[in-house]
Amino acid sequence: MTTIREVAKRADVSAMTVSRVLNNSAHISRKARQRVEAAIAELGYVPNALARSLRFKQTNTLALVLTDITNPFFTTVARGVEDAASDAGFNVIFCNTDESEGEQRENLTALARKQVDGVLLVPARSTPEALVYLQERHIPVVILDRRIEHCSADAVRCDSEGGAYRLTRLLLDQGHRRIAILTGSENVSTAVDRVTGYRRALDEAGIAVDQSYSNYGEFTQASGEVMARQALRLSPPPTALFAANNFIAIGAYRALRAGGYQIPEQVSLVGFDDLPPALVMDPFLTVAAQPAYEMGQKATELLLARLADPAPAPPQELIMPTEIIVRQSSGPPVGHSATKPTIV
Amino acid sequence: MTTIREVAKRADVSAMTVSRVLNNSAHISRKARQRVEAAIAELGYVPNALARSLRFKQTNTLALVLTDITNPFFTTVARGVEDAASDAGFNVIFCNTDESEGEQRENLTALARKQVDGVLLVPARSTPEALVYLQERHIPVVILDRRIEHCSADAVRCDSEGGAYRLTRLLLDQGHRRIAILTGSENVSTAVDRVTGYRRALDEAGIAVDQSYSNYGEFTQASGEVMARQALRLSPPPTALFAANNFIAIGAYRALRAGGYQIPEQVSLVGFDDLPPALVMDPFLTVAAQPAYEMGQKATELLLARLADPAPAPPQELIMPTEIIVRQSSGPPVGHSATKPTIV
DNA sequence: CTGTTAGCGCGTTCAG
DNA sequence: CTGAACGCGCTAACAG
Numbered sequence: 029m030t031t032i033r034e035v036a037k038r039a040d041v042s043a044m045t046v047s048r049v050l051n052n053s054a055h056i057s058r059k060a061r062q063r064v065e066a067a068i069a070e071l072g073y074v075p076n077a078l079a080r081s082l083r084f085k086q087t088n089t090l091a092l093v094l095t096d097i098t099n100p101f102f103t104t105v106a107r108g109v110e111d112a113a114s115d116a117g118f119n120v121i122f123c124n125t126d127e128s129e130g131e132q133r134e135n136l137t138a139l140a141r142k143q144v145d146g147v148l149l150v151p152a153r154s155t156p157e158a159l160v161y162l163q164e165r166h167i168p169v170v171i172l173d174r175r176i177e178h179c180s181a182d183a184v185r186c187d188s189e190g191g192a193y194r195l196t197r198l199l200l201d202q203g204h205r206r207i208a209i210l211t212g213s214e215n216v217s218t219a220v221d222r223v224t225g226y227r228r229a230l231d232e233a234g235i236a237v238d239q240s241y242s243n244y245g246e247f248t249q250a251s252g253e254v255m256a257r258q259a260l261r262l263s264p265p266p267t268a269l270f271a272a273n274n275f276i277a278i279g280a281y282r283a284l285r286a287g288g289y290q291i292p293e294q295v296s297l298v299g300f301d302d303l304p305p306a307l308v309m310d311p312f313l314t315v316a317a318q319p320a321y322e323m324g325q326k327a328t329e330l331l332l333a334r335l336a337d338p339a340p341a342p343p344q345e346l347i348m349p350t351e352i353i354v355r356q357s358s359g360p361p362v363g364h365s366a367t368k369p370t371i372v
Numbered sequence: 373m374t375t376i377r378e379v380a381k382r383a384d385v386s387a388m389t390v391s392r393v394l395n396n397s398a399h400i401s402r403k404a405r406q407r408v409e410a411a412i413a414e415l416g417y418v419p420n421a422l423a424r425s426l427r428f429k430q431t432n433t434l435a436l437v438l439t440d441i442t443n444p445f446f447t448t449v450a451r452g453v454e455d456a457a458s459d460a461g462f463n464v465i466f467c468n469t470d471e472s473e474g475e476q477r478e479n480l481t482a483l484a485r486k487q488v489d490g491v492l493l494v495p496a497r498s499t500p501e502a503l504v505y506l507q508e509r510h511i512p513v514v515i516l517d518r519r520i521e522h523c524s525a526d527a528v529r530c531d532s533e534g535g536a537y538r539l540t541r542l543l544l545d546q547g548h549r550r551i552a553i554l555t556g557s558e559n560v561s562t563a564v565d566r567v568t569g570y571r572r573a574l575d576e577a578g579i580a581v582d583q584s585y586s587n588y589g590e591f592t593q594a595s596g597e598v599m600a601r602q603a604l605r606l607s608p609p610p611t612a613l614f615a616a617n618n619f620i621a622i623g624a625y626r627a628l629r630a631g632g633y634q635i636p637e638q639v640s641l642v643g644f645d646d647l648p649p650a651l652v653m654d655p656f657l658t659v660a661a662q663p664a665y666e667m668g669q670k671a672t673e674l675l676l677a678r679l680a681d682p683a684p685a686p687p688q689e690l691i692m693p694t695e696i697i698v699r700q701s702s703g704p705p706v707g708h709s710a711t712k713p714t715i716v
Numbered sequence: 717c718t719g720t721t722a723g724c725g726c727g728t729t730c731a732g
Numbered sequence: 733c734t735g736a737a738c739g740c741g742c743t744a745a746c747a748g
Contacts, residue, residue, distance in 0.1 A: 044734070
């Protein structure tokens with residue numbers, strides 16, 4: 029490893045002069061500058077950001093802690109984060125927690141040690157420990173995608189409740205009366221909020237909420253399959269399934285196909301989270317789509333703004349709208365013709 | 373920020389004692405250890421990894437430089453990388469280059485400054501500059517997915533040529549004689565290698581290679597659409613399209629559907645790269661699938677092994693096999709019944 | 717078992 | 733315009 033002093037020796041100046049050349053600070057004589065630049069090139073010198081960070085207490089590194097980068101929603105969020113960070117000269121460390129509080133904790137301590145300037149956190153749980161941990165250590169954080177209970181922090185997420193409400197409303201307007209929801213863990217705010225929105229729509233429509241139509245599981249394809257099968261065994265069976273995330277939707281779709289159900293003729297299927305257009309051959313699923321890329325981008329911009337101006341300011345919550353995209357997987361139930369749909 | 377010295381003061385010992393407690397080095401008296409641990413807990417002390425890294429010249433951080441995390445192939449690779457790194461106590465910084473040499477260079481210099489311990493590189497081009505840059509600075513690197521010309525380095529990739537050969541062979545065995553390939557940029561080794569394999573299969577079958585059946589473009593959905601349209605306008609038109617990556621396959625599929633072609637009755641479509649099962653509702657596309665997760669994992673293990681034992685050793689190339697998965701998108705061309713397929 | 721000294725690479729402060 | 737000294741937080745080496 030070549031250090032600033034070696035460059036200095038080679039250019040026959042002091043280390044300080046080299047430093048000044050590197051940072052364009054103060055005035056340097058033409059000759060000195062040229063010699064320094066030559067030495068840097070010859071030695072392939074690269075300044076050590078560790079030493080720099082140690083002095084300035086700034087690493088120009090952010091962290092993105094999410095549950096699973098493999099979920100295309102988070103992949104897209106990640107891309108938004110990386111682009112925004114990159115534009116500002118920051119790098120991003122990313123960590124998967126797989127919804128595990130243990131992994132989340134391990135990741136956060138490692139990140140704290142590494143002195144990341146800020147954290148974008150998709151909390152594994154809606155409990156506040158993770159957030160508290162970061163706040164106690166004065167590490168700026170933006171909560172992404174999910175809510176945390178009883179606490180205030182900068183946050184960027186979608187209106188899960190509203191999106192679920194509108195999606196349910198769409199089904200109701202098409203004539204469905206028995207709608208089952210397949211959602212994630214009760215510990216995850218998006219899973220819960222989507223049920224809340226779904227129930228509000230049912231309430232408004234004067235439909236008694238049947239608890240057995242609310243299925244809690246995991247945000248995975250396998251869980252979606254299981255929950256769909258369970259829901260279809262109920263009597264009377266639902267005429268529509270509401271999958272609370274993309275993986276669940278795909279699992280439910282598989283279960284429906286395996287069970288020989290026609291979609292949407294026999295059972296309608298709607299989902300939360302769209303799949304990116306580049307990834308899907310036939311857009312088919314009716315969904316509430318979240319602006320994943322923008323969420324990552326905005327969250328990062330918010331975080332960077334906090335770093336730039338650490339003056340205490342009230343926490344900011346950015347709640348982004350979902351977009352209802354109607355496709356072929358939903359339609360009126362057997363024997364019903366759709367009522368005029370509400371604008372969604 | 374609380375430092376080791378503050379902990380020391382509070383525990384009424386020296387900084388060194390605190391350090392020893394933290395690292396379980398040497399023997400510490402019960403009392404001292406307890407006081408130190410109490411002080412650490414009270415202060416919420418977190419050791420500064422920057423300072424540690426500055427001394428040890430090791431950051432426990434790797435970098436993953438790829439073209440686009442949004443491509444599910446790379447997403448899966450990334451997950452494999454992160455899992456393997458995480459198991460070994462490493463974090464990973466990820467960077468997108470979008471196939472741009474400029475972005476790639478910027479990323480690499482930033483990473484060099486940050487003293488990452490190693491880099492997993494999906495080179496934007498098959499030219500060696502990026503690799504040379506890293507090697508000159510003695511930064512261990514594993515080349516992922518793509519080849520770089522005229523140089524030797526640790527590498528993990530798939531047998532693109534062989535996979536393409538077998539996929540083409542499959543089409544030939546089904547009776548196709550006019551097969552067009554839609555591939556990426558000529559600067560990208562995987563794009564080229566897949567054409568090579570395709571041509572080898574044609575050669576072996578005694579079919580004259582028609583240059584106009586080889587289309588170079590980009591590894592994007594849009595480019596796939598354009599190339600498919602072009603290919604279908606040829607006369608005589610191909611009876612099968614070979615998409616050299618997943619995005620191209622989806623673009624080609626769209627073009628075929630838009631053009632009213634039946635798949636596979638009128639035109640067969642095969643692709644390179646499978647989509648992860650959790651992301652696809654109806655697996656339909658016949659593909660050469662690469663073990664993306666394992667590639668990321670193995671590459672990371674190889675990199676970590678180099679870090680653990682820096683003794684110079686001959687570069688190691690891990691060429692992983694592709695798996696041909698036959699689905700409904702391919703079949704014999706009109707008027708042909710398939711010949712007995714070769715084992716693939 | 718514990719403390720002191722010194723230095724990792726860099727940049728600010730203060731003299732030349 | 734340039735250089736010397738100091739310290740960011742941590743720990744190896746060497747006392748005690």
